[in-house]
């Protein structure tokens with residue numbers, strides 16, 4: 001299936017986890033991809049492994065100018081922009097609300113909230129020029145539910161759900177659709193970090209506890225999240241705007 005033939009998609013947080021899986025799946029379905037993350041070598045390696053129709057670029061999403069460079073790269077290499085996947089995020093430190101420093105809050109918000117804001121702002125002129133497009137923001141089950149010990153992260157993931165709803169209302173008339181991907185616990189680096197911080201030396205106990213809360217009985221995979229993002233980029237999702245798309249194994253059903 002080549003559901004993304006001819007589309008140009010810019011992706012943040014593309015060097016690992018959900019972002020890399022999405023870059024690979026979107027590319028396999030015919031898209032040209034600009035893959036961005038903090039380390040140039042890491043994104044260039046992903047782009048090189050894909051061959052044609054892929055470019056890697058070092059981008060820190062918390063810097064407005066870096067987001068503009070990402071969009072400029074899409075226009076320079078591929079001549080247009082049809083979708084952005086604003087996916088880069090950090091879990092921050094795990095711990096009680098009243099032990100979180102100002103710096104810890106600011107760091108999580110700089111990446112998870114302002115990084116998304118800058119990405120949207122940078123992409124809008126190019127999406128308008130293309131006559132419409134799709135913005136997919138990676139939120140989380142933490143964007144619709146609370147979680148003990150993760151107050152900056154949970155607050156940031158709720159914030160981008162609010163941002164998405166405002167954008168969907170504002171941009172729908174221009175044919176620009178805005179939605180969030182909301183994964184449950186994913187079997188990847190970020191969950192290993194959260195598990196280890198929650199119970200140092202016994203992360204696997206935390207993993208068992210989280211898995212037991214998922215009706216499917218397991219974490220979801222990077223590829224299962226990527227499949228939702230790819231669908232939301234595609235014309236098959238042309239009527240879908242302004243909503244949260246859970247890939248959580250049923251976590252939020254309970």
Ligand SMILES: NC(=O)c1ccc[n+]([C@@H]2O[C@H](COP(=O)([O-])OP(=O)(O)OC[C@H]3O[C@@H](n4cnc5c(N)ncnc54)[C@H](O)[C@@H]3O)[C@@H](O)[C@H]2O)c1
Pocket residue numbers: 012013014015016017018019036037038059060061062087088089090091111138139140141182183184185186187188189190191
């Ligand atoms: N892993 C999970 O269980 C889970 C669950 C729900 C939501 N999410 C969200 O999914 C998204 C992707 O995370 P992941 O699970 O693939 O984990 P990950 O840590 O493998 O990927 C996040 C990527 O973002 C990059 N990044 C961090 N700060 C950045 C910055 N300032 N500029 C550019 N890139 C930056 C990292 O280098 C990394 O490659 C994140 O927004 C995360 O919050 C993850």
